[in-house]
Amino acid sequence: MSEPIAFSTALRERSTGAHSGSESAGFMADLIKGDGTREDYIALVAQHWFIYEALEAATERMKADPVASVFISDRLTRLPALEADLEFLLGADWRTQIQPLPTTQRYVERIRAVGATWAGGFVAHHYTRYLGDLSGGLFIGRLMARRFGFETNGIGFYLFDAIADPKAFKDVYREQLDAAPWDDAEKERVIAEVLQAYRFNTELFEDLARAKAGILVA
Numbered sequence: 001m002s003e004p005i006a007f008s009t010a011l012r013e014r015s016t017g018a019h020s021g022s023e024s025a026g027f028m029a030d031l032i033k034g035d036g037t038r039e040d041y042i043a044l045v046a047q048h049w050f051i052y053e054a055l056e057a058a059t060e061r062m063k064a065d066p067v068a069s070v071f072i073s074d075r076l077t078r079l080p081a082l083e084a085d086l087e088f089l090l091g092a093d094w095r096t097q098i099q100p101l102p103t104t105q106r107y108v109e110r111i112r113a114v115g116a117t118w119a120g121g122f123v124a125h126h127y128t129r130y131l132g133d134l135s136g137g138l139f140i141g142r143l144m145a146r147r148f149g150f151e152t153n154g155i156g157f158y159l160f161d162a163i164a165d166p167k168a169f170k171d172v173y174r175e176q177l178d179a180a181p182w183d184d185a186e187k188e189r190v191i192a193e194v195l196q197a198y199r200f201n202t203e204l205f206e207d208l209a210r211a212k213a214g215i216l217v218a
């Protein structure tokens with residue numbers, strides 16, 4: 001009998017297509033190619049602030065959950081870095097200058113809903129953001145630093161000072177995914193929620209492109 005495929009492997013394989021969709025969304029692809037502006041980059045940082053405010057508030061609640069708490073680590077926390085980045089990029093009154101785009105509002109509502117009631121759904125959102133930040137995110141941070149002349153101010157979000165070895169961290173995270181006490185039906189629901197999380201990210205890039213073109217206001 002062949003070995004059953006590990007859940008973390010199934011999750012990765014079944015989300016590869018959705019990952020490509022997010023990665024190649026025009027707004028993101030332009031930033032990576034060097035066609036995006038400093039304002040585009042700031043607009044993305046601002047949307048991240050709303051997303052991580054919701055994700056990290058849900059994280060606080062989920063610390064009491066026996067399944068979700070295994071995935072939680074203060075070494076991942078991004079909100080203070082995002083706030084320092086926004087202060088550097090927009091000034092002390094940054095909070096009055098930013099608004100959530102429509103997709104961000106829906107994304108945040110979903111994180112709040114699952115973060116209040118469903119450990120597997122919370123883990124799906126936690127996985128999609130933080131494992132992405134520890135993968136492509138590190139590369140994006142270095143690119144933005146080079147393109148816009150940032151040293152650490154402005155790209156603090158992409159610098160995980162407390163994680164010296166992202167690969168080792170991700171390997172442990174995948175082991176924790178494999179050890180989660182989920183039956184097959186729950187695993188399917190978690191995968192579906194990860195695919196939804198990717199859709200939010202792709203649609204956010206589409207919103208950002210429309211906002212840039214002046215055809216969408218927050």
Ligand code: HEM
Pocket residue numbers: 008011012019022023024028029032127128129131132133135136137139140170198201
């Ligand atoms: C231009 C944008 C992006 C690039 C260049 C990129 C690149 C990568 C690369 C190279 C990996 C593999 C790392 C490894 O093997 O350990 C990866 C993994 C990942 N990325 Fe992205 N990515 C991008 C955008 C995104 C977005 C928007 C999301 C969702 C928010 C995302 C979520 C993930 C996740 C969750 C993983 C881990 C998959 C797993 O191993 O289970 N990425 N990314």
